[in-house]
Amino acid sequence: MDNIKQTTMEVVYSVLPITIVITILQFTLIKLPLETFFQFLIGVAMVGVGLILFLLGVNVGLLPVGEMIGSALSKTKKIWLIVFFGFLLGTVVTLAEPDVRVLSQQVDQVSGGAIPKSTLILAVALGVGVFVGLAMLRIIFNFPMAWLLGISYGTIFILAAFTPATFVPISFDSGGVTTGPLTTPFVMALGVGVASVLRGKSASRDGFGLVALASVGPILCVMILGVIYG
Template identity: 70%
Template sequence: MQNIKDTVKEVVYAIMPLSLVVIILQLTIIGMPTELFIQFLIGVLMVSVGLILFLLGVHIGLLPVGEMIGAALPKMGKAWLVVFFGFLLGFVATVAEPDVRVLALQVDLVSEGIISSNLLIYTVALGVAVFVGLAMLRIILKIPITYLLVGGYGVVFILAAFTPAHFVPISFDAGGVTTGPMTVPFILALGVGVASVLRGKSASTDGFGLVALASIGPIIAVLVLGVVYG
């Protein structure tokens, strides 16, 4: 029950400022049609209920399962299994990410179908999957995250020089949308679970940073897609 109350408060505090700003603008400056304003209020209510249910689902299901999977994989004694399932889970979590689908639909609309939504979704998912797999390998081999971040962004800047200009902003947006409510909880829980078994007390150091690495993958993937289309 306390978890439900905390979740409701979290959602209210998150949505209330935006809602108040829109209401104030409506009463002072904008003056949008009453029908549209009512639709906005209904939308706020629906978003609030949806977020409450979603966050409860994350706390009840996604986080415990992700951490349990992360803790179970290293016990099998095969590093390639940890990397493979990190890759696989990163892929499917990104495909299910609502933010990625919103971006893909907008790009499909603006490009008039030249870059289809499915192509962009699977490209972004592949980029995340590769870097989640690398993140698992980093935990196993104790590779400093600084090396991967510097190397990853170095590749990004090199590819950006050879990619059509309109792909560059799309690629960075793709990196941003992967840090959404579906991908982040699962990847973080997975990393903490793996690190808690392999690294013990240093899990807080090795288990985090996965989201930073995962956000590089889609940037590189979309830039490569731009090179191909260019």
């Protein structure tokens, strides 16, 4: 019950400010048709209920399972298995990420179907999967995070010079949407689980930074997609 109450209050505190602002604007500046405003209020209520159920599912199911999977993989002592399932889990959890699907729909509308939704979603998911696998290697071999991020973003800026201008903002937005409410907790839980079992690893030090790396993958993949389509 405490978990339900806490999650409900978090959602209310998140949704209430935007509701208040839109309501104030409605009666002062924008004055939308009443039908549209009522649709907004109904949408807010539906979003609130959906977020509560979604976050409860994440806290009850995804976080414990992600951490347990990471721990179980580490106990096998097989590096290829840890990296492979890091890649696989990173890919499939991104395919289920709501933010990625919202972005793909917006890009499909703006581009007039020039960039297919399925292609963009797959590119983003593969990018996350590859870099989650790389993050597993970082935890195992203790690569410096600063070096990995420096090389990754250096590659991004070089590749941006060869990417069509329309794909550059899309690629960076693709990196942002992977830090959504589904991918972030699962990937972090996976990293903490892996780091907590490996000898000499600290869950608080080595289990974090995965999301930073995971957000690089989609940027690179979508830029490569831009070079191909461009």
